[in-house]
Structure formats: structure tokens, C-alpha cells
Amino acid sequence: MRPRTAFLTLCLLATTFAFAGNSTDVTEVGKDSFEADFPSGGHLHLHIRSGDISVRGSDQNKIRIRYDGKNSDQLKDVKVSLKASGDSGELHVSGGPHNDFRIIIEVPKNSDLWLRVPAGDVEVADVVGSKDVELYAGDLTLQVGSPSDYGHMDASVRAGDLDTGPFGVTKDGLFRSYETQGSGKYRLHAHVTAGDLTLKE
Numbered sequence: 001m002r003p004r005t006a007f008l009t010l011c012l013l014a015t016t017f018a019f020a021g022n023s024t025d026v027t028e029v030g031k032d033s034f035e036a037d038f039p040s041g042g043h044l045h046l047h048i049r050s051g052d053i054s055v056r057g058s059d060q061n062k063i064r065i066r067y068d069g070k071n072s073d074q075l076k077d078v079k080v081s082l083k084a085s086g087d088s089g090e091l092h093v094s095g096g097p098h099n100d101f102r103i104i105i106e107v108p109k110n111s112d113l114w115l116r117v118p119a120g121d122v123e124v125a126d127v128v129g130s131k132d133v134e135l136y137a138g139d140l141t142l143q144v145g146s147p148s149d150y151g152h153m154d155a156s157v158r159a160g161d162l163d164t165g166p167f168g169v170t171k172d173g174l175f176r177s178y179e180t181q182g183s184g185k186y187r188l189h190a191h192v193t194a195g196d197l198t199l200k201e
Contacts, residue, residue, distance in 0.1 A: 024084040029095075032073075034065040034080045040108040041129075042087035049094045050119040050138075052102040057109035057126035063091065070100035112186075130187040139196045144188060146201065147180075153188040154179040157197050165199040 024036055038044070040061050052069070065080060077095040084090070093103060107113070112129040115122075119137040126143065133142060147153070147166050155164055156177035163170045169178045190197055 022084075022086050024082055024089070027079065027081040029079045030076045031078070031080070032067070032075055034063070034082075036063050036082050036084070037061060038063045038084060038089055038108060039087050040110045042084075042089060042108065043112045044088075044107055044114065045090040046105070046113070046115045047090070047092045048103065048105070048115065048117050049096065050117065051096075051098075052120055053117055053122045054102065054104045055113070055115060055122075055124045055127065056104070056106050057111065057128065058106045059109060060106070061108050062106070063089070063108075064106040065093065066104050067096075068102040068104060071097035072101060074101070132187070132189045134189075134191045135193070135195065135197075137194045138192070139198070140190065140192050141198045141200065142190055144199050144201065147182060148184055150182050150184040150186050150188045152179075152181055155188070155190045155197060155199060157192045157195070159194045160192060161196040161198075163196075163198045166201040167199065 026036060028034055038061060046055070063082065067075065074097045079095045081092040082089060107127065109126055110128050113124070113127050114132045115124065117135050121139050122135050123141045124131065124133060124143060128145065131142065131144070133140065144166065153167065154177065155162060159174050161172040162176045162178065164178050167178065167180065190199065
């Protein structure tokens with residue numbers, strides 16, 4: 001093998017191994033916490049069971065999950081699954097008690113976040129990036145920072161109260177929505193089918 005060909009082959013193998021080293025496919029059941037490395041600036045898809053959910057940004061390049069509430073020790077069927085490759089990840093959390101159970105999820109502060117929760121009280125705070133968050137039933141509170149951070153923004157409720165906070169619009173009733181275009185680099189989409197949606201700076 002010629003030296004140049006050998007060099008290119010070694011570079012290709014090194015790239016392949018580096019990519020494989022950045023891949024994660026892990027499932028844990030019944031653990032009292034969860035932790036995995038994930039890069040800042042990545043794209044995260046979160047599918048989280050109904051309940052009292054808090055998603056918070058942190059300065060660590062990790063995804064961390066812990067539990068709180070009166071039933072936080074009832075974890076035998078709590079299932080956490082993370083599949084990640086490079087800067088993209090998909091997290092599922094399911095199982096666990098139905099009442100008095102809170103799930104606290106920490107993600108890298110600089111993240112593009114896609115979140116779906118069937119029902120409950122959901123709060124997202126200290127996450128800088130694009131946000132796509134939907135809740136079927138319950139109350140959603142979303143810290144969005146400055147309106148100037150966003151290009152396209154839309155927020156809506158099918159039945160409930162809509163308070164866009166720093167965007168300056170408040171509505172209540174049925175089929176309420178607000179949409180605007182800005183000059184920022186992030187995108188914001190927030191929707192609650194039945195319940196209240198509150199944006200805050």
C-alpha cells in the first residue's frame with residue numbers, strides 16, 4: 001500500500017471510530033437517577049410520560065434525570081432510554097407512579113429542544129436554543145429569554161389561557177394563538193391543547 005493511500009485509510013478509520021465513540025444507546029429500568037454525556041449545542045428530542053415535569057438547562061455537557069415527590073422511591077418500572085449519535089439525541093422516559101412524582105431533567109444549556117408530554121404541569125427553563133414544545137393537557141410554562149433571539153415564533157392553546165410574556169400578548173378562551181416573525185436565529189413553537197400556556201423571559 002502506498003504511503004498516501006495508507007494515510008487516507010488511517011484517517012478514515014479514525015473518523016469512523018470517533019463517530020462510533022460519540023454514539024449512545026442505553027436503556028435503564030428502576031434506577032434512582034440517570035446520567036449520560038451529551039454535547040452542548042446539540043438537538044434533543046424528549047418523549048416524557050405524563051406528570052410534573054421540569055426541564056432545565058445546565059452548564060454540564062450531560063443529560064441528567066432525577067426524581068422527587070412523595071412517591072419518588074417507587075421506581076421499579078421507571079424506564080429511561082437514550083439513543084444519541086453525534087449532536088442528536090432522543091430520550092424516552094416512561095413508567096413510574098401516577099401521583100406525587102416529579103421528574104427533573106437537566107440538559108446542556110445550549111440545546112435545540114423538542115419536547116412532547118401527554119399531560120401534567122411542565123416547566124422549561126434556562127435552555128438557550130430553538131424550542132418546539134407541546135402538551136396535550138395541563139399547564140406549560142416556558143422560559144424563552146428575549147424575543148429578539150427568535151426568527152419565527154408561534155404559540156397557541158385550543159382551550160385555555162395564552163400569555164406570551166415578553167412578546168406582549170395575552171388571550172383566553174378557545175382557539176387562541178399568536179405568531180410573529182423576528183430577526184433572531186432560533187425558532188419557537190409552543191402549544192397546549194387544553195390548559196394554560198405561559199411564556200416568560
